[in-house]
Ligand code: HEM
C-alpha cells in the first residue's frame with residue numbers, strides 16, 4: 001500500500017505502537033529470555049561432571065576347589081565367575097529388568113524381584129527381563145583374574161590363561 | 163501534681179490489666195460470632211478461614227455429599243507435616259547413618275517411635291482418602307464445568323501425594339528402602355526397553371537421563387538419598403501446599419461443592435433453631451452483584467438454603483480433623499512402622515515389595531518394566547485428565563452415580579472390571595506368558611503385548627461399547643473408572659497377599675519356602 005504524505009490515514013493502517021507499549025514489551029521479552037537462559041543453564045546442575053563411584057574393575061583368585069560350571073561370587077560384587085575346560089568367564093548378576101541382584105541356582109539364575117529366570121549362559125527363559133545377563137570382560141594372568149564390570153563382551157566369550 | 167500522677171498510674175494499671183483482652187480483640191476484630199453479621203466478619207477477617215465462603219449451602223453439609231474425604235486428606239497431610247518436622251530433628255540423610263538415626267528415633271528418643279508410627283500411618287491414611295476422594299468427585303460427576311480445572315489440580319495433588327509416600331519410603335535406608343529406590347530408578351530408566359530394542363539408546367536415551375536425574379550418580383548412594391530427602395521434606399510438600407491452596411480457592415470460586423440442579427427442592431425444611439437460615443438482609447450487595455456470578459440477585463434476600471459457615475461448616479471440619487487424628491493415633495498404638503535390616507547392595511530382600519499402593523504397579527512391572535511402570539500409568543493418567551473435557555453432559559451432576567446407566571451400570575462394570583482382571587491374572591499365573599512359550603520372541607512383542615496392556619485394552623473397548631450403548635460419554639467414563647478401580651484393587655491384593663519369594667504365586671505366606 002502506498003501512502004501519500006499528508007493523505008488521511010486509512011482505517012486499515014496499523015496504529016503506530018506507542019513508545020510505552022514498546023518499552024513494556026521489550027522489558028517483558030528480555031526478562032523472559034533471561035529467565036529462559038538461566039533455566040537452560042541450570043539444567044546442567046543435576047549431573048556432576050565427575051561422579052564418585054567405586055571402581056568397576058577388580059581382581060579375584062578362584063579357589064582350586066571350584067568345579068566346572070560352579071559360580072564363584074566375589075564378596076560385595078554382583079558378578080559370577082566360572083572356570084571350565086574352555087576357560088574363564090564372568091556373568092553380571094544384575095538383572096536386566098530392574099536391577100535386582102540375581103541368584104545362581106542349578107539351572108542358571110533366578111531373580112527375587114519379579115521372577116525372571118535365566119539359563120546358565122544368562123539367556124532369559126522366563127519373566128519380564130528384556131535382555132540376557134551381560135558377560136563381562138575378563139583378563140587372566142596366572143592365577144589372578146581381572147574383571148571389568150563396566151565392559152560387556154559378547155555372550156560365550158571365555159578366556160584362557162594368556 | 164500528685165493527683166495527675168495518680169490518675170496516669172491508674173490508667174496505666176487498668177490498661178495493663180486489660181492487655182490480654184485488648185490483644186485478643188485486636189487479633190479477632192469481629193467479636194463473638196453470634197449474629198449473621200459477626201458470623202460473616204468472623205470468616206472474612208481471617209486469612210485462613212477466608213478460603214471458605216461466608217455461607218455454605220445446606221446440600222454441601224450433607225454427609226453423603228462429600229463424606230468429608232477431601233478434608234480427611236487435608237487433615238492427614240497436616241498430621242504428617244507436624245510429625246514429620248519433629249522427625250527431622252533426629253533424622254540424618256546419609257547412607258547407613260540414616261538407618262542408625264531411624265533406629266535411634268525408634269528405640270532411644272522418647273515418644274520417637276510414637277511420632278514415627280503416626281507419621282507412617284497418617285501417610286497411609288492420606289493415600290487411601292485421596293483415592294476415595296477422587297472416586298467421590300468422579301462418581302458424583304463433580305468435575306464438570308466450571309470444575310474441570312480443579313479436577314486437574316486434584317490429579318496433581320494425587321501425583322504429589324504418591325510421590326511423597328514413595329520418597330518417604332526410602333529414607334530409612336533399610337533393605338526395603340534400598341531395593342525400592344533401585345527398582346524405582348530403573349523404572350525411570352525403562353524407556354530403554356524400547357530404545358534398546360530399536361537400537362537407539364546411543365543417540366536418544368530419555369531413560370538414562372531420568373535415572374541419573376533421580377540418582378545423581380550411577381549407583382544408589384549418598385547423592386540419591388539427599389535428592390529423595392530434599393524432595394520429601396521441601397520440594398513436594400511446598401508444591402502440595404501451593405496446589406492445595408489453588409484447589410480450595412477454586413472450590414469457593416466455582417460456587418462451592420457441586421450440587422444437583424434441583425437441590426433446593428429436595429432439601430427438607432431446616433429444623434428452625436438449629437439452622438439459622440438467613441435472618442438479616444445483607445447490606446452492600448449491589449457492588450458485589452456486579453462481580454459475583456449467579457442467576458438471581460441476592461439483594462434484600464439471603465441466598466436461599468445457605469447457613470453461616472461459622473459454626474456449621476467449621477465444626478464439621480473440626481470433627482473430621484479430630485476423627486482423622488484419632489484413627490492415626492489408634493493405628494499407631496497397635497502397629498509399629500516397620501524397619502528391616504540395614505541396606506545391603508548385594509542381596510535383595512526376597513520378595514522385595516514396594517509400599518502397598520504401588521504393589522499393583524509392581525504386578526504390572528513384572529510383565530514389562532516400560533509398559534507397567536510408564537506406559538499403562540501414563541495412559542490412565544491422561545485418561546483421567548481428559549474426563550472433564552470429554553464428558554460435557556449435564557444430567558446427574560452432584561448426584562451419586564449420576565448420569566445415564568447410573569448405579570446399575572456401575573454394578574455391571576464392577577463385574578467386568580473384577581472379572582477381566584482376575585481372569586487375566588489367573589491365566590498368567592497358571593500358564594505363564596509369551597517369553598516362556600517362545601523364549602526368542604523379540605522384546606518389543608512382549609512390551610506391546612502383555613497382561614497389563616491387554617487388560618487396559620479390554621477396559622478401553624468395554625467403555626467405548628458403553629458410550630455407544632447408552633449414547634453417552636458419561637456412561638463410558640463411569641464404566642472405565644469403575645474398571646480401573648477394580649483392576650487397581652485386584653492387582654494390589656495379589657501383589658500384597660499372594661506374591662512370595664521370586665514373585666511366585668502362593669495362596670498364603672505360610673506356604674513360602676524357608677531358606
Ligand atoms: C492432597 C490431595 C487432595 C486434597 C487435600 C483435596 C481436598 C479437597 C477438599 C477439602 C475438597 C472439598 C470437598 C471435599 O471435602 O470433598 C475438594 C474438592 C474437590 N476435589 Fe480434591 N483434594 C485432593 C485431591 C483431589 C484429587 C486427586 C481429585 C481428582 C482428580 C480432586 C478433585 C476434586 C474436585 C473435582 C473437587 C470439587 C468437588 C465438588 O465441587 O463437589 N481432589 N478437594
Ligand code: FES
Pocket residue numbers: 095096097098099100111112113114115116127128129
Ligand atoms: S529386577 Fe529381576 S525380575 Fe525384576
